[in-house]
Amino acid sequence: MKSFKVWIAGLIGLTVIAGVFYFNKFVKEYFVNSSDILYKINLLKEEENKLNYHILYASLYLYYNNDLIATDVKRIKSNIKNLEFNEFFKNHYKLSYERFLEYKRAFLKKEDLVFEFLRYNMPVKNSFMFLGSSIPYLFFNTEKSKKELLKIISSVFLAKTAIDDDFLKKINLKEVQKLLNEKNQYNIAFYRNLKIFLKYFPKYKIYLETILNYPTERYLNAALKSFLKTTKIDLRFFELLSLLMILFILSVTISLIVLIYKLEEKIKEAVFLAEYDQLTLLANRIKFNNDLKKIKKPGLIVFNIDKFKNINDFFGTKVGDDVLKFIANELVKFIEKQMPNAKVYRLGADDFGILFDQENCCKEKMIQTAREFIKYIESKIFMQDNTELRISMSAGIACEEPLLENADIAVKTIKKDVKEKVGVFEEELNLFIKDNIQKSNEIKKAIEKDWIIPYFQPIFDKQLNVFKYEVLCRVKFPKGEIRSIYPYLGILKENKMYHFITQKILSHSLRILKKYPHVSLSINLSIEDVINKQIKEYIFKHFVEYDIAKRVTFEILESDISDYEMLEEFVRMLKKYKIEFAIDDFGSGYSNFARVLKLDADYLKIDGSLIKNIDKDEHSKLIVETIVDFAKKSDMKTVAEFVHSKEVFEITKEIGIDYFQGFYLGEPQPEEKCKFFVKNK
Amino acid sequence: MKKFLILAIFVMLNAQPIVPIPEHVDYNKDKAFIGKILFFDPNISRDGKVSCASCHEPQFGGADNKQFSIGVFGRIDKPMNSPPAFNAVFNYRQFWNGRAKNLQEQARMANQDHFEMDMTDALLEKRVNANPMYKKLFKNVYKSDYITADMVYDAIAEFEKALITPNSRFDKYLKGDKKALNEEEKRGYFLFKAYGCVTCHNGVNMGGNSFQKLGVFFEKISLPRGRDRYEVTKREEDKYVYKVPSLRNIAVTPPYMHNGNVKNLKKAIVLMGKYNLGIDLPEKDVDAIYAFFQALTGEMPKILNKER
Known part of the structure; x- marks a missing residue:
């Protein structure tokens, strides 16, 4: 349908062009042809006059060149022939052409008459000349006869000059003969010539008058008149046609203008739909990307509504939408006042952006503006129906490309801070993010490729016998590089991948336990693992066998524990199978003795930070002593971590700690290097 | 006014009753060359013995020295004396009685006259088209594989245009x-x-x-x-x-x-x-x-x- 319309429009356009072209060509040809005809008719009139003039000339002058007349006739006839075979003249000017043909026939008769006339002109001229020149040679009988003859000669002269034969009527040839003495040779010639003159002059006169009054010119004028009449009608027709064409082109042009106007409206609408957010009526991300290209040195502030998801969840999307609208309006108003050159965008669900040119605004001003706006918004209470809301916001500022990503990072970074609401993107932030991304990729791959391996660090009793091994996690990269899992822990937890690691460690541990029946293992579990259904199932399936369970201790990080009740349940269940529990890093934070008691743990692993400097720091020693005292009273064994020197070992032993772990006593090692596994066999 | 003056001068100059023969007239040299051959070719008459030049001999000013010219089979158009072909281009009409309007017509009429050459268009065309030389010549000039009678008359007329005798x-x-x-x-x-x-x-x-x-x-x-x-x-x-x-x-x-x-x-x-x-x-x-x-x-x- 669309292409059909385009074809129709193209066809109309081509028709108009062809029409104008054809009309132009036709009119041009018409005028060339008609002016040619007009010129030739006028030329014929001119040549007719010339011919008449030459005829008159031939009759009056003694000396005359007949070639002139012959040439005139030939030229006229060639012109006639030219017009006669002019198809345009014949077909288009029918009436004029008929007149012209009448002219042609008349002219052919005139041609005959002209040469007839020349035949009479010759004797008249010659005899007239002779009569005039013979006077001195004539012989007269009497004076009277001389007078009579002179009278006759004067009559001849008058007749010839006036071209009027009335003067000749009185002349009687017989009387003239009597007057002349025939013996004289000139007298005889005189008589003969007079006779010829009298014979030829009347016809000469008639021919001359007929020719000069011949209606050829009338026919030519009639042809011309008719021609002009037709031309006049044609011109009126052309005028009308031009008018029609102008009207047509005008109407086409007007409809084009209307169509273009409509199209522009639609394009505007489409552009608005594409580039503007329909809820807040702010420009959207597409528009943002377009505008961004136009600014040489752009800067961006991204505002994010804190916990917007909660608003939607608690109050419904309707309220959420109203909040967005409210913020959009306030932001536009605020920015108009503060930074008239900047523009407001809705960049994401609850992200608003302010784009501006850094030439107009320095970073300090940006920070200030962002803070002021957040302060302003947070001071307001959003009211909707019966809902009252306080909205808090954060902002990120970026001055370097890629703006949007950088500002986002700044926002995310600042969200971790409670006091600061406005973050500025710095390059280090970016590095941190990059590092995170790299780590995330590394660990994902490691899990996938099964590069996760267990390391084992021995735990000793006072007599330095290996009591059990703590299972530690390492990542083994293809080139042989072994890395600790600690740098990845944050990412693993954030990406909810931690349980994959635990799973691996558990399965390795299970394998070791089965392979070396005398070896006991201490395995780390996080709260997430305890909550994780898969891990839980795995433990309850494989670790509850008596032979395994009695050799297993699960270490749980003291600071990690949030949901004690859940953990208590877990511990109680497993303890039935003789599995033991240790509280890891005890004493690092605000240790809650009561809760620990409730857990009914078997071991307390005293935090390395307390052991590390125990030989120098009295304060640490005091705390450790307290913990050991508490443990003994609560029937729990204690383990010292981080025993890195002989001094530390001695002191901890002295204090009364039961077990020891640390580089001084034994480093973590892979399975194949654990000699105790084999020795004790 | 100026135009009238020029016209007056022109008329006066032309007022002399006799005008010299121009030293050159415009004519098509290629056509005239063919015309010249045709003019002397007796084969374009019925008995193959009479050419144009038989009665219009160059040495007698384009006429002959006889009282009556002799046509094909010894026919004589009594009592007409042959007029000269020289300067005929300047005549208003051709023949003694002016029955031909131009040189082409004269050539045709003379060619077809019972007393002169006694030919027809068809016979003429047959004769000239049988001649390879004519075929080649006409093809070069008239761009036609077939020689029509009109082409023959036209070539002869073109030659006759050149028959002028200036500088007497x-x-x-x-x-x-x-x-x-x-x-x-x-x-x-x-x-x-x-x-x-x-x-x-x-x-x-x-x-x-x-x-x-x-x-x-x-x-x-x-x-x-x-x-x-x-x-x-x-x-x-x-x-x-x-x-x-x-x-x-x-x-x-x-x-x-x-x-x-x-x-x-x-x-x-x-x-x-x-x-x-x-x-x-x-x-x-x-x-x-x-x-x-x-x-x-x-x-x-x-x-x-x-x-x-």
Whole structure:
């Protein structure tokens, strides 16, 4: 349908062009042809006059060149022939052409008459000349006869000059003969010539008058008149046609203008739909990307509504939408006042952006503006129906490309801070993010490729016998590089991948336990693992066998524990199978003795930070002593971590700690290097 | 006004009754070359013995020296004397009675005349198309594989256009060389005008531009009429009316008159005085006019000398 319309429009356009072209060509040809005809008719009139003039000339002058007349006739006839075979003249000017043909026939008769006339002109001229020149040679009988003859000669002269034969009527040839003495040779010639003159002059006169009054010119004028009449009608027709064409082109042009106007409206609408957010009526991300290209040195502030998801969840999307609208309006108003050159965008669900040119605004001003706006918004209470809301916001500022990503990072970074609401993107932030991304990729791959391996660090009793091994996690990269899992822990937890690691460690541990029946293992579990259904199932399936369970201790990080009740349940269940529990890093934070008691743990692993400097720091020693005292009273064994020197070992032993772990006593090692596994066999 | 002045000057310049033959006329040289071959080719007559040149011989000023020309199979068109082909291009009409409007028509009529060549268009075309040389020549010039009769007449006419005889002593005199004529000849020219000969014998060709009656001064003439104007118009008054013959090369184109019955030029002058001026010319005036006539012989047409 669309292409059909385009074809129709193209066809109309081509028709108009062809029409104008054809009309132009036709009119041009018409005028060339008609002016040619007009010129030739006028030329014929001119040549007719010339011919008449030459005829008159031939009759009056003694000396005359007949070639002139012959040439005139030939030229006229060639012109006639030219017009006669002019198809345009014949077909288009029918009436004029008929007149012209009448002219042609008349002219052919005139041609005959002209040469007839020349035949009479010759004797008249010659005899007239002779009569005039013979006077001195004539012989007269009497004076009277001389007078009579002179009278006759004067009559001849008058007749010839006036071209009027009335003067000749009185002349009687017989009387003239009597007057002349025939013996004289000139007298005889005189008589003969007079006779010829009298014979030829009347016809000469008639021919001359007929020719000069011949209606050829009338026919030519009639042809011309008719021609002009037709031309006049044609011109009126052309005028009308031009008018029609102008009207047509005008109407086409007007409809084009209307169509273009409509199209522009639609394009505007489409552009608005594409580039503007329909809820807040702010420009959207597409528009943002377009505008961004136009600014040489752009800067961006991204505002994010804190916990917007909660608003939607608690109050419904309707309220959420109203909040967005409210913020959009306030932001536009605020920015108009503060930074008239900047523009407001809705960049994401609850992200608003302010784009501006850094030439107009320095970073300090940006920070200030962002803070002021957040302060302003947070001071307001959003009211909707019966809902009252306080909205808090954060902002990120970026001055370097890629703006949007950088500002986002700044926002995310600042969200971790409670006091600061406005973050500025710095390059280090970016590095941190990059590092995170790299780590995330590394660990994902490691899990996938099964590069996760267990390391084992021995735990000793006072007599330095290996009591059990703590299972530690390492990542083994293809080139042989072994890395600790600690740098990845944050990412693993954030990406909810931690349980994959635990799973691996558990399965390795299970394998070791089965392979070396005398070896006991201490395995780390996080709260997430305890909550994780898969891990839980795995433990309850494989670790509850008596032979395994009695050799297993699960270490749980003291600071990690949030949901004690859940953990208590877990511990109680497993303890039935003789599995033991240790509280890891005890004493690092605000240790809650009561809760620990409730857990009914078997071991307390005293935090390395307390052991590390125990030989120098009295304060640490005091705390450790307290913990050991508490443990003994609560029937729990204690383990010292981080025993890195002989001094530390001695002191901890002295204090009364039961077990020891640390580089001084034994480093973590892979399975194949654990000699105790084999020795004790 | 200016235009009128120019016209007046033009008329005055042209007022002289006789005009010199131009030294050049425009014609198509390639066509004329073919025309020249055709002109001398007897094969374009029915019996294959008569060419154009048979009756229009270059050495006799483009006419022949016979009273009556001899056509195919010895036929004679009595009593007509052949008019010269030289300078025929300047004539208003062709033939004694002007039945041909132009040279092409003259060529056709002469070719098809029972007494002259007695051909038809079809026969002519058959003859020339059988000739490989003509075929090649016509193909080059007329761009046609078939030679039509009209092409033949056209080529001959084109050749005849070139048959002009300029630079006679009289023409040199007209062009300003006052010494080109001697005193007797100059007197002859004056008498030629004064007696009124020039009334009919004027223009480039000193004739050929009007029809006049032979023997205006006679009620009856006993001469044979031959093919006169009456044959064309069938009007009683056109009997004994002929195209005024050209006086160019008159000295070399005897015999004279339409029937060629006057062999002596002086006698022809005397007769014309009698017939058409009504005068018995004195002998010394006849001698002067005769002398003047000797100055009317021009140069041979250049095209006859050239190979092509």
